[in-house]
Amino acid sequence: MFVKVYQYHIQQDKVKEYVEIQQKASEIYRKYITSQTTYLNSKADPTKWMEISKYESEEEYYKSMKLVNEEAEIQFLYNRFQSLLVSDKKEIMEEDFTQKPGS
Secondary structure (H helix, E strand, O other): OEEEEEEEEEOHHHHHHHHHHHHHHHHHHHHHOOEEEEEEEOOOOOOEEEEEEEEOOHHHHHHHHHHHOOOHHHHHHHHHHHHOEOOOOOOOEEEEEEOOOOO
């Protein structure tokens, strides 16, 4: 299983809008790929979020992302998402993982 992990900081007063953006983006993703995503909010830093998405395979992920990124709305949603980031913590950390069988 292929796993994408993102970490970023969302302004505390923008969490409702963040959730709405994620829901709309998920609808677009579901047209092209099956995935399971978990959103975690840090207890130590309420602006810090971690997003963990699991996909069947890395090949399927990249093939589907080409189609997802062709959707005009996904670019609009991404720009809105970026506007919610904490101003001095704009970095979005992204890592790729492989989930091993039995884990």
